[in-house]
Each structure stands twice: as C-alpha cells, then as structure tokens.
Amino acid sequence: MLHDRDIAQLLARLCPMHLAVDEQGRVMHIGPTLAKLLPDKRKEDACLFDLIEVRRPSGVCDMNALLARQRQKLSLRLRGHGGHAFKGVFVAVPGQGGILDLSFGIAIMDGVRDFELSASDFAVTDLAIEMLYLIEAKSAAMEVSRKLNQRLQGAKIAAEEQAFTDTLTGLKNRRAVDHVLPRLIDRGEAVTLMQVDLDFFKAVNDTHGHPAGDHVLQSVAHVLVQETRQGDCVARVGGDEFVIILVGEVDEAAVAHIAQRLIERIEAPIRWRGDTCEISASIGIATNAFGSGDTGETLWARADTALYAAKNGGRGRFRMA
Structure with a gap:
C-alpha cells in the first residue's frame, strides 16, 4: 500500500507542477517545479485560492465550484505572477480533496526564461520538453540562417564594391x-x-x-x-x-x-x-x-x-x- 509520502513522491515525478489539496482546499503538498514559481512566503497549508486565481471558467473561487468543474480545462494564474497564464485540470480524490495539475501551455518559453527552468523541472513524458527542443533547434537554425544571410549580404556588397572599383588606384571605375x-x-x-x-x-x-x-x-x-x-x-x-x-x-x-x-x-x-x-x-x-x-x-x-x-x-x- 502506498503511503502519503510515496504518493507525494510519485506526484512530484509525474506532475511536477501540481497542488494537492484537502476537501477544504488547504494545500497539502506542492510539486517541486511549481514550488519554484511561488514566492517564498507561500507555504503548504495555505488556501488553494490564496495561491491561484481561476480566470476561466468564471466564478471558480471555492472548492464546491472547483469540484463542479473537475476534469475540465481551466485557465488560471498564480497570484503575484499576473503576467503568466497557466492551463490546469483538477481531479477530485473521494474523501481526500484532489489534485490540481498545471502547465504553461504555449507560453512555456516565457516560463522557462523567467523562472530559469530546465528539462529536469518537467515530467519526462511532458510534450513541453519536446517543444523546448524544437524551439531551441529552430532558434539555432534561425541564428545560423541569420549569420549566413549576413555573410551573403557582406559578400554581395563586397562584390558590388569590387565591380565598381579600379584595382590599381582604389578609385571608382x-x-x-x-x-x-x-x-x-x-x-x-x-x-x-x-x-x-x-x-x-x-x-x-x-x-x-x-x-x-x-x-x-x-x-x-x-x-x-x-x-x-x-x-x-x-x-x-x-x-x-x-x-x-x-x-x-x-x-x-x-x-x-x-x-x-x-x-x-x-x-x-x-x-x-x-x-x-x-x-x-x-x-x-x-x-x-x-x-x-x-x-x-x-x-x-x-x-x-x-x-x-x-x-x-x-x-x-x-x-x-
């Protein structure tokens, strides 16, 4: 049988951006990646809705409303981090509260940059990791393309200058x-x-x-x-x-x-x-x-x-x- 500590460790590996809450909405444990995003003053035992604000669907501001919307996609933000939007889903655990799992969605690059996250901060099965690799590969390819275009433009300018220059005197021709x-x-x-x-x-x-x-x-x-x-x-x-x-x-x-x-x-x-x-x-x-x-x-x-x-x-x- 799994104990609470084992469950917390499993959740930390599988859902590193989760919040586990009891039936009253009190936070029992926080995933390691999400803990990096929360200010130091945010501790476990805080009320879930003191940490997050559900923006869509509207009106989700207590546990009853959250339970009524379980398994639905939520748009939310962390209080104190108004500039970052998150996606989330809440799953109830009968008699124990539930799990709220978060992700950055398409804003992952902003989150990685602003919170200094790395691949180890995401679940190994998270498609966000592959998106990061694709974005990094695209950025690298764009940088190579930019440098190549600069060299080609420089070569074009040099060729045009050479075509208009008298080689002996350096004057125009x-x-x-x-x-x-x-x-x-x-x-x-x-x-x-x-x-x-x-x-x-x-x-x-x-x-x-x-x-x-x-x-x-x-x-x-x-x-x-x-x-x-x-x-x-x-x-x-x-x-x-x-x-x-x-x-x-x-x-x-x-x-x-x-x-x-x-x-x-x-x-x-x-x-x-x-x-x-x-x-x-x-x-x-x-x-x-x-x-x-x-x-x-x-x-x-x-x-x-x-x-x-x-x-x-x-x-x-x-x-x-």
Whole structure:
C-alpha cells in the first residue's frame, strides 16, 4: 500500500507542477517545479485560492465550484505572477480533496526564461520538453540562417564594391560612373563633370617602365581625392583618364579654381626609385545647368569636346564647355 509520502513522491515525478489539496482546499503538498514559481512566503497549508486565481471558467473561487468543474480545462494564474497564464485540470480524490495539475501551455518559453527552468523541472513524458527542443533547434537554425544571410549580404556588397572599383588606384571605375552619373541627373542634382587626361604619360612608361607608370597613376589618384569633397565621385575610366563628378551647385569660378589646382599639383615632379617622372594634365569641364536637358551621355560628350579643346590649346590647361 502506498503511503502519503510515496504518493507525494510519485506526484512530484509525474506532475511536477501540481497542488494537492484537502476537501477544504488547504494545500497539502506542492510539486517541486511549481514550488519554484511561488514566492517564498507561500507555504503548504495555505488556501488553494490564496495561491491561484481561476480566470476561466468564471466564478471558480471555492472548492464546491472547483469540484463542479473537475476534469475540465481551466485557465488560471498564480497570484503575484499576473503576467503568466497557466492551463490546469483538477481531479477530485473521494474523501481526500484532489489534485490540481498545471502547465504553461504555449507560453512555456516565457516560463522557462523567467523562472530559469530546465528539462529536469518537467515530467519526462511532458510534450513541453519536446517543444523546448524544437524551439531551441529552430532558434539555432534561425541564428545560423541569420549569420549566413549576413555573410551573403557582406559578400554581395563586397562584390558590388569590387565591380565598381579600379584595382590599381582604389578609385571608382567607368562602370561606377555609368551607374552614378545618370542617376544624379535623373534626381535633378546639379552636376559638374570634369574629364582629366594625363599629358606625357606614355613617356613615363616608355622611359621608366610600367611600374613607374602605375606609381604615377596612384599619385594622381591621391591628388584628385585630396582636391575634391567626400560626396564627389572620383574615378579612373581608362589607362591615364580620370573623371571627377562634382555633386551640387558649384559656381564657375570655384570649378576653375579646382581645375587649376589639379593641374598645378599633377605637374609637380613625382619621384620613382631615384628618378623623376614629369607629367601634366588637360581637363575638359561640362555642367548640367538647370533646364539644360542634359543626359549622362550628352554631358559626357560636352566634357569630352572641352577636353580636346584643352589638348589642342597646348595641354596643361582646362576648358569649359
């Protein structure tokens, strides 16, 4: 025959979130998991309805009402833990009171987190354990998926950046200009396009070799970046051809000043392994004045015409279209 202590131990293993009450509703013992959820001041011998509040069905506030609803699903909460909802079922034990068994239902993850529960706090046959494993597996899979998406997005951004970058100078390339220029014009932005073509660059390659030519191109790229603003676009679009897109309203005097500064700095001798490389630059400039109706192609063509005028005028100078 099972004694009360044996019954309590069995209930603790099979229903770790139970309350056993006598016929008057006085708590005789509490399951170990439920004991973790109750404040320390809640002791056995307390009245059941001092510990719980039955929310549905309504009106269950004494033992007679609870006995009338035995074996029915109850929605309840623990007093003092209003934020947590529980499911429950009450089974009467003739002449001895009854057992109220509780569960978290679908809110199990909140309960596990808020009360720091583990698998050992649930019956081994409780489907809640399998739900926990499924949720943990889903969370792990989602985390792996999130990290994978981050890597893919990073790889996509890196690939796009590489596709728009000149590998020698680190500037934008022709593809980037073809992408940026028409979009700026379509947005109604004021744009000044400067074509910069190096003079006497072939002589550097012929005299000092291509490594010296690469060094000169990198030096010129450094000058172009220094003499422009962060929001402007600086690109290498050919062997010794560069483009600058000045974004926003820039008056003609300021553009002329920028062009002259570029020419002066590019004409400064560039040292290469004890030798001196000397080049110059010709610059053609075109601005899409308000209402001009320029497209990227027409603006480029106008700047190109201005560049040839600068070269035909003696090189080392700029012209505006």
